Amino acid sequence: ANSNDNARSGRSGSLSSIPAHDFVQKIDVNPPKGTRDFPPEDMRLRNWLFNHFREVSQMFAFEEVDFPVLESEALFIRKAGEEIRDQLYCFEDRGNRRVALRPELTPSLARLVIQKGKSLSLPLKWFAVGQCWRYERMTRGRRREHYQWNMDIIGVPDVTAEAELISSIVTFFKRIGITASDVGFKVSSRKVLQEVLRCYSIPNELFGKVCIIIDKIEKLPIDEIKKELRSAELSDEAIEELLQVLSVKSLAKLEEKLGAAGEAVSDLQQLFSLAEKFGYSEWIQFDASVVRGLAYYTGIVFEGFDREGKLRAICGGGRYDRLLSTFGGEDIPACGFGFGDAVILELLKEKGLIPEVGQQVENIVCALDTDLQGAAASVATILREKGQSVDLVLENKPLKWVFKRAARINARRLILVGSSEWEKGEVSVKNLSSGEQYQIEVDRLE
Ligand SMILES: CC(=O)Nc1cnc2ccccc2c1
Secondary structure, three states: HHHHHHHHHHHHOHHOOOOOHOOOOOOOOOOOOOOOOOOHHHHHHHHHHHHHHHHHHHHHOEEEEEOOOOEEEEHHHOOOOHHHHHHOOEEEOOOOOOEEEOOEEEEEEEHHHHHHHHHOOOOOEEEEEEEEEEEOOOHHHHOOOOEEEEEEOOOOOHHHHHHHHHHHHHHHHOOOOOOOOOEEEEEEEHHHHHHHHHOOOOOOOHHHHHHHHOOOOOOHHHHHHHHHHHHOOOOHHHHHHHHHHHOOOOOHHHHHHHOOOOHHHHHHHHHHHHHHHHHHHEEEEEOOOOOOOOOOOOEEEEEEEOOOOOOOEEEEEEEEOOOOHHOOOOOOEEEEEEOOHHHHHHHHHOOOOOOOOOOOOOEEEEEHHHHHHHHHHHHHHHHHHHHOOEEEOOOOOOOHHHHHHHHHHHHEEEEEHHHHHHHEEEEEEOOOOOEEEEOOOOOOOO
């Protein structure tokens, strides 16, 4: 039995005579593997970032939504060989239900759209900022959670929707000081793959799987890619043609290859001309090799990248016109993107753009002796009712301590409640930036 048992059974004398600390097992005070705490300074930076996510979303008239972090596992079971599936944080709950911590937000959004069905008036413009999870063997020491900003447009079949989404991300980048020389967007369409596969009469079911294999093209040796494509029943001829098309460097060359009649070329041409109207042409480039690693994309796909090539993709998205029917709903055209909270902070660090977000408190209020603690509380309440922030000193502390705290919380002014002033209904105020000092009736404080 461990020492706790002794304590409980009292075998070793009465508890009070023994310091409790002998018995309590120290728990691990770190957060679970792959997860983070957000102490105040980190939380201020996170709020700074998420406030920009929200302000841009609202500037584009998107409405905020959210979903449970816990979903039925079935929502994420796809058979296309995605990494996100291999790392699903899934388990059986105490009701023997197969559940999962969401690895992404889009399937939950699709579920809610189906649930709401006809009561929704299209188009929907929804955004969310939510924590997403993956279960990786800690061999890779990577994080198991991150926060993702998503924006989705549901009910618009035109590439005007994708153009709008890219515009919102460009707006976000500009707000935080990132320029077109720092990052760009690689843009392509999965209809390119579709048109090639159709020439080789590859069945549609294989489309998702082929995309997931192609998405690994920069991570695996080309022979491995070919091997996986062969095991997906593609002929060598189809594989060669596929890899050929994926290396096309311009929209003009693509048109030569696929002809101008196909949707792939016309969608991309429309997107690039819209980009000009939106004013973000210098942010985007055609890159046939972009397919993204999610099986459900069906059209335009794009990803934000750092031009120095040091970091992983900053964000990514695309059109997913067939997702709802995979859950038994009626298909509604849709597109969206996901923007994680990790890579962007690495980029901001690289560019020296991490903002100084200190605590900002307007007032620190302190009673000069204990029998004025109530008076100090009433002063704090008056100021708070005027909408001001107040750090009320809650114990009888020496002035030296109060000044140190005032500096640490970056208070604008110090309000001292002293007996002689209080008898006149006044307090004494010290402006902590100018040093100016004066007495004033509390009601005249603003
Ligand atoms: C760089 C990083 O933290 N990526 C990350 C971290 N956690 C995740 C959790 C779920 C899905 C994708 C994830 C991706």
